[in-house]
Amino acid sequence: MQTVYNTYTLEKERFTPIEEGKVRFYLCGPTVYNYIHIGNARSSAAFDTIRKYLEWRGYSVDFVSNFTDLGDKVIAQGEKEGLSEEEVADKYADAFLADVAALNIAPATTRPRATQYMEEMVAFVEKLMAQGQAYEVNGDVYxxxxxxxNYAVLSHQNMAELKKNAAGRLDNEDQEEKENDTDFALWKKEERPDVTSWPSPWGPGRPGWHLECSVMIDSLLGDTIDIHAGGIDLAFPHHTNELAQSESYHDERFVNYWLHNGFVNVNDEKMSKSLGNFVTIHDLLADDNIDPQGLRYFLSKTHYRRPVAYSRERLDQAQQEVDKIYRTMRALAKAAGPAGELDSTTGAQLQLLDERFMAAMDDDFNVENALTVVFEGLTLANRTLQEKKNQKTFALLREKLVTWLHIFGLDDFEEKRSLSKKAQAILEERAAARKEKDFEKSDELRDQLKEMGILVKDGRDGQSIEWM
Structure with a gap:
């Protein structure tokens, strides 16, 4: 039985899609005003892993994830860079797509932009107003x-406490306009002449942040969807407000399963620009010593609901695991072929591992237990290689490992990192030392490279390296 943990009920529930064999899946995407940080990427990687597992299980997954391409952050970045709102959104949407592609995150089935759905948003608000669930004050609609x-049900907070906290966040203008402190904006008037606005029955303005996702889900996936996902920080107020407005609009259930991923802490502290520990994926990928697939694996190897503790040391430790995967998969590829009779004992062992892998992932996508199975499979492969089994057995092992590793974004098993200029210089110096038969110096330089995580081997054709 496949189960998922539903934030709505705080329980694991049996996963049963609305339509047999199909999953309607929505992930809240970024506001495109800057390069994504490691927390954004963690969400993308975690839910790509879940998506790929569902596809491995045979589901057709309609995966929609949006771009918020408007708002004060986009406007402010445009002023900073001398760009229009559209140019800012285009620049950082393209950067997002390049970064997630480098992490081997599959493209969304649809990647809508908020600005493409303005007519639908206005119509959505008009219906809520007609039903008495929204009201207008001086061009703003709440x-x-x-x-x-059930307004507080997804956040699992006390309604009285929500009202108290909301009152503390409001400025005087909002306090005067709102009937209730917890009421939220569906539409905000826009009076700045140099800022993009859209026409509406209440005057020129722009949609509230929460409205965007409800309308895009309604337009692309339907009244009720199977999975709505995002960071745990979105449960309130964003997802809480989405749920309220969508269920009011349709008078039926909005989402069957709410999935939320945990935070990323950097060097054991909450990530913050003020602390100087703000890490963007753009910067990490620019480092030649970082393997993009290793970074993806690091982001995927922790259960999606748990926090991820990022540090360069932990990333390097994850890379060592990936390097072991690379070595085994390259050895299997070299040895695999059609010849020989399939080793029945190896086949039976692999079947048991496959069942355990599925059981782990069926338990709310427990990637940690699933990866334990993967590494047992790699151990089995290495043992089989040492025993010099036949080509057909190697092919079977490789095929199964390929399907498992794909779920975690590992598809290419060639080395991705580049040597730094310093490491390259040491290698060249070592080659010269060996040519001069200065083996003492050669050994010293080899030890220096080892400290840098590079293992040097000498053969007939000269030096070769492996990442440790």
């Missing part, structure tokens, strides 16, 4: 949270 009986 949702009446008191009209929605």
């Amino acid at each position: 949702f009446r949270t008191d009209q929605f009986k």
Whole structure:
């Protein structure tokens, strides 16, 4: 039985899609005003892993993830860079797509932009107003949270406490306009002449942040979807407000399973620009010593609901695991072929591992237990290689490992990192030392490279390296 942990109920529930064999899946995407940080990438990697597992299980997954391409952050970045709002959004949407592609995150089935759905957003708000669930004040439109009986259910907070906290965040203008402190904006008037706005019955303006996802889900996936995902910080207020407005609009259930991923801490502290530990994927990928697939593996190897503790040391440790995978998979590829009779004992062992892998991932996508199975499979492969089994057995092992590793974004088993200029210089110096038969110096230089995580081997054709 396949189960998922539903934030709505705080319980593991049996996973049963609305339509047999198909999963409607929505992931909240980024506001495209800057390069994505490691926390954004963690969400993308975690839910790509889940998506790929569902596809491995035979589901057709309609995976929609949006771009928020408007708002004050986009405007502010445009002013900083001398770009229009559209140019800012295009620049950082393209950067996002390049970064996630480097991490081997599959493209979304659809990647909508908020600005493409303005007419639908206005119509959505008009219907809520007609139903008495929204009201207009001086060009702003707010949702009446008191009209929605289950408003606090997804956040699992006390309604009175929500009202108190909301009141503390409001400025005087908002306090005067709102009927209730927890009411939220569906539409905000825009009076700045140099800022993009859209026409509406209430005057020129722009949609509230929460409205965008509800309308795009409604347009692309339907009234009710199977999975809605995002970071745990989105459970309130963003997803709470999405749920309220969508269920009010349709008068039926909005989402069957709410999935939220944990935070990323950097060097054991909460990531923050003020702390100087703000890490972007763009910067990490620019480092020649970082393997993009190793970074993806690091982001995927922790259960999606748990926090990820990032440090360069932990990333390097994850890379060592990936390097072991690379070595075994390259050896299997070299040895695999059609010849020979399949070794029945190896086949039976692999079948048991496959069942355990599925059981782990069926348990709310428990990647840690699933990866334990993967490494047992790699151990089995290495043992089989040492025993010099036949080509057909090697091919079977490789085929199964390829399907498992694909789920974690590992598809190419060639080395991805580049040697730094310093490491390259040491290698050249060592080659010269060996040519001069200065083996003492050669050994010293080999030890220096080892400290840099590079293992040097000498053969007939000269030096070769492996990453440790």
